[in-house]
Amino acid sequence: xxxxxxxxxxxxxxxxxxxxxxxxxxxxxxxxxxxxxxxxxxxxxxxxxxxxxxxxxxxxxxxxxxxxxxxxxxxxxxxxxxxxxxxxxxxxxxxxxxxxxxxxxxxxxxxxxxxxxxxxxxxxxxxxxxxxxxxxxxxxxxxxxxxxxxxxxxxxxxxxxxxxxxxxxxxxxxxxxxxxxxxxxxxxxxxxxxxxxxxxxxxxxxxxxxxxxxxxxxxxxxxxxxxxxxxxxxxxxxxxxxxxxxxxxxxxxxxxxxxxxxxxxxxxxxxxx
Numbered sequence: 646x647x648x649x650x651x652x653x654x655x656x657x658x659x660x661x662x663x664x665x666x667x668x669x670x671x672x673x674x675x676x677x678x679x680x681x682x683x684x685x686x687x688x689x690x691x692x693x694x695x696x697x698x699x700x701x702x703x704x705x706x707x708x709x710x711x712x713x714x715x716x717x718x719x720x721x722x723x724x725x726x727x728x729x730x731x732x733x734x735x736x737x738x739x740x741x742x743x744x745x746x747x748x749x750x751x752x753x754x755x756x757x758x759x760x761x762x763x764x765x766x767x768x769x770x771x772x773x774x775x776x777x778x779x780x781x782x783x784x785x786x787x788x789x790x791x792x793x794x795x796x797x798x799x800x801x802x803x804x805x806x807x808x809x810x811x812x813x814x815x816x817x818x819x820x821x822x823x824x825x826x827x828x829x830x831x832x833x834x835x836x837x838x839x840x841x842x843x844x845x846x847x848x849x850x851x852x853x854x855x856x857x858x859x860x861x862x863x864x865x866x867x868x869x870x871x872x873x874x875x876x877x878x879x880x881x882x883x884x885x886x887x888x889x890x891x892x893x894x895x896x897x898x899x900x901x902x903x904x905x906x907x908x909x910x911x912x913x914x915x916x917x918x
Contacts, residue, residue, distance in 0.1 A: 663727055666693030671851045672717060672819065677726035679709075679716060685876040686712060690726070692870075692879060697849040701862035703908065704872030704880070705916050710855045711745075713877075714821050717853070718742055730819065738819065741812030745824040747805045751796040757803075758792035761811045768815060782810045786840055802833030809837065813844060822854045826861060835893070838865060842890045859912070863905045864891060871908060873915045881911050 666673040672694035679687045686709045694700055702710045715721040717728055719735045720742075730738040741764075744750040751760050758779060765775045783792070788810075790803045799807070805825060812820060822841075826834045842865070845852060856862040863869055863885060871880040885904045887895060895901050 663729075665732075669695050671696035671731060673727075673729045674717070675727045677716065677728070678724045679712065679721075680724055687716075688876045690877065694851070694853065695868065696731070696851055698867040699845060699852040699854060699865050700868045700870055701854045701856055701866035702870045702872065703856060703859060703862045703912065704877070705874050705912070708872045708875055708877045710872065711823050713872075714823060714853050714855055718821050739815060739817050741815070741817035741820045743805075743809050743812045743820070743822045743825045745827055747801070747808040747828070748796070750808050751804060751811075753795060753797055755795075756793050757796055757799060757807045760796060761792070761807055761814055764811060764815045778814055782814060785843070786810055802829050802836070805829060805833070805837065806840075809841070813850075816848070817850060820850050820852045822852060824855055824857060827857070834861075839890070841865065846889055859905060859908055860896070863901065863908055864895065869904070869908050871911050871915070874918060880915050883908060883911075 663673075663675055670693045672692075674690065674692040674694075677687050677690040677692075678685070702713060704710055712721060716723050718740055728735065751757075752763070755763065761782065762775050762779050765778055770778075782788075786806060786809075788806070790799060792807070796804050796807065805828070809825065826837060829837065838861075841852070844850065854862065854865055866885050869881075869883040869885060871883065872878070873880045883904065885900075887898060887900050
């Protein structure tokens with residue numbers, strides 16, 4: 646008889662029963678530990694991520710922002726700890742992921758429309774279902790470019806738009822976004838921000854966003870998760886409650902300016918430690 650060991654999530658150690666998060670928690674992380682080259686990045690790390698919110702992850706360079714969401718998404722194995730999604734395992738949860746490097750994320754041998762449809766076909770959906778869902782996404786994102794072209798024939802902004810459409814296609818419970826705007830010009834960044842907010846307001850999908858841009862992190866967030874230097878802990882979790890949709894005018898609202906200022910103060914405090 647062989648024993649199958651889950652390489653992603655190790656069980657909590659004996660004597661440390663799993664403690665559920667407060668009401669409204671979507672992702673519960675307990676005892677998360679990750680070492681690199683013998684040095685701790687995360688050590689016995691706990692976190693509760695609320696359901697139906699956009700949570701922006703921000704912190705000092707090297708604190709493991711992208712590593713955190715990659716561990717939650719199962720892309721990087723953890724050394725120990727437990728992660729549950731509404732009490733379920735990752736394998737029982739439908740997720741979407743938008744990578745920073747969209748050029749490597751898209752399959753170059755597939756047309757853009759087939760890239761978007763790929764996760765739907767993977768689920769075994771009928772051609773009629775796939776076509777209807779792709780048409781819905783095309784209308785939602787007001788796509789003007791030719792989806793029958795290959796990704797490398799499109800601009801960077803068009804590729805990232807298609808990448809986000811693909812991540813949203815199967816209707817994920819959680820959407821992970823790893824610096825999705827970092828390679829986009831400002832015009833396309835504004836467009837994608839607007840579309841993500843529209844999706845969020847329509848579906849209430851839980852989203853985790855990693856950003857190196859504090860303004861961007863605060864602008865989209867319901868919660869700003871500020872991290873410390875390694876071994877990484879939670880420095881502060883700030884609630885930002887400005888109404889959606891947020892627009893360019895939001896950037897000059899006193900509540901936004903105050904939230905950005907407070908986030909910056911906490912960030913600088915942690916960097917100086």
